Amino acid sequence: MSSIRLPLIATVAATLTVGGWLLIRPKSIPIQPPVSPVVQRQGFLAKRETVAALGQLEPAGDIRSLAAPTAGIAGTPRISVLHVLEGDSIKRGQILATFDNRQGLLADLERLNAKLRRLDQEIILQETEVRRFSQAAELGAAERVLVDNKREELIRMQGQRSQTLAERKGLMSDLALSQLTSPIDGLVLDIHAREGERPSSSGVMDVGASQQMEARIEVYESDISNIRLGQTVQLISENGGFEGNLEGRVIRISPRVEQRAVMSTDPTGDVDARVVEVDVALNADDAEKVTRLAGLKVIARFQSKS
Numbered sequence: 489m490s491s492i493r494l495p496l497i498a499t500v501a502a503t504l505t506v507g508g509w510l511l512i513r514p515k516s517i518p519i520q521p522p523v524s525p526v527v528q529r530q531g532f533l534a535k536r537e538t539v540a541a542l543g544q545l546e547p548a549g550d551i552r553s554l555a556a557p558t559a560g561i562a563g564t565p566r567i568s569v570l571h572v573l574e575g576d577s578i579k580r581g582q583i584l585a586t587f588d589n590r591q592g593l594l595a596d597l598e599r600l601n602a603k604l605r606r607l608d609q610e611i612i613l614q615e616t617e618v619r620r621f622s623q624a625a626e627l628g629a630a631e632r633v634l635v636d637n638k639r640e641e642l643i644r645m646q647g648q649r650s651q652t653l654a655e656r657k658g659l660m661s662d663l664a665l666s667q668l669t670s671p672i673d674g675l676v677l678d679i680h681a682r683e684g685e686r687p688s689s690s691g692v693m694d695v696g697a698s699q700q701m702e703a704r705i706e707v708y709e710s711d712i713s714n715i716r717l718g719q720t721v722q723l724i725s726e727n728g729g730f731e732g733n734l735e736g737r738v739i740r741i742s743p744r745v746e747q748r749a750v751m752s753t754d755p756t757g758d759v760d761a762r763v764v765e766v767d768v769a770l771n772a773d774d775a776e777k778v779t780r781l782a783g784l785k786v787i788a789r790f791q792s793k794s
Contacts, residue, residue: 539714539790541763542726543705544750545781547675547696548769554695556587556687557665564686565589565666574679575780578670578695585692590666593659600656607649614642672697677782701778702770703736705788706763709745717741719790721768726785734774734786740767750785 556564565587572584618638624630677694681687703723707715715738723734742765768788770778778784 538792539707539711541705541707541711541766541788541790542750543703543766543768543786543788545701545778545784545786546704547677547698547782548700548702549674549696549698550672551677552671552695552697553691554584554668554671554693555691556668556681557662566686567681567683567692570679570683572676572679572693574676576676578672578674578676580670580673582670583667584670584676584695585668587666587668590663593663593666597656597659597663600652600659603652604649604656607645607652611642611645611649614638614645618642668692670695674698675780675782696782701775701782702739703734703768703786703788705766705768705786706748706750707766707790709762709764712741712764712766714792715741715764715766715790721791722789723768723770723786724789726787729781729784730778734770734778736768736770736774738766738790739769742766 556567558564567585568588568590569586570584571586572578572582578584618635621630621635621638625632625635672695675696675698677696679693680690681692703721705721717738717740719738721736721738723736724732745762745764748761748763766788
């Protein structure tokens with residue numbers, strides 16, 4: 489009997505030990521499903537489908553880079569007077585800058601005008617001489633050879649006059665280029681050369697064809713699938729250039745992927761990022777607030793797709 493009870497007692501003891509351990513061991517914590525990732529970019533906190541990107545304000549119209557003339561072997565003339573400042577409104581034909589070769593061209597023009605006046609007087613006198621000698625030759629009072637000489641001299645004077653007129657025409661073209669005039673109605677965006685300087689390959693200044701501002705936003709290529717035409721966009725200034733928000737809508741999505749051009753003030757920003765340019769037209773009231781802020785950096789938040 490004792491030989492049967494010993495294995496039974498051992499079995500019961502083992503069962504109680506295992507059961508007790510199961511009762512007192514810590515319960516496992518269930519693993520929670522991952523929270524939807526949140527994207528924090530350029531100061532905005534948004535869900536995955538919301539896109540935030542950096543860009544800048546630009547004139548809605550064409551942008552022209554205005555160059556200085558080349559004055560022959562002398563090269564590009566220096567700027568003697570700048571008639572506008574950055575941010576000024578301009579009209580087509582308005583004088584924007586005067587170059588230092590203008591005074592010399594004006595002096596040359598006056599010299600040619602004086603020469604023309606003298607030639608005109610001499611031609612009138614020579615025509616009178618030709619008529620007088622022709623009449624005398626018909627009466628036998630003068631030799632025909634003298635008449636021919638007078639006519640040859642008249643032709644020479646008329647040739648000098650034609651040559652001087654051609655020189656004057658070329659000089660007038662150079663004189664017109666001695667002042668930089670605006671080809672459009674618009675706004676002065678950037679001035680690249682100051683008084684006393686020779687403009688470089690960047691030209692004298694950039695002008696915008698319209699004072700109406702829009703935003704050009706650089707959207708990461710990984711986010712461009714969430715952008716659509718007509719999408720509403722909220723804009724804020726990266727550096728406090730204006731207060732509050734601006735609102736607009738997407739009017740153009742570039743078909744090209746390019747390297748990022750607008751850099752953030754964040755030193756950790758990805759300068760080698762690949763982006764797609766997206767143009768945003770501002771609402772009329774908001775556009776009026778930033779008329780003179782071309783080039784201002786903005787942060788854009790594109791509303792999620794519905």
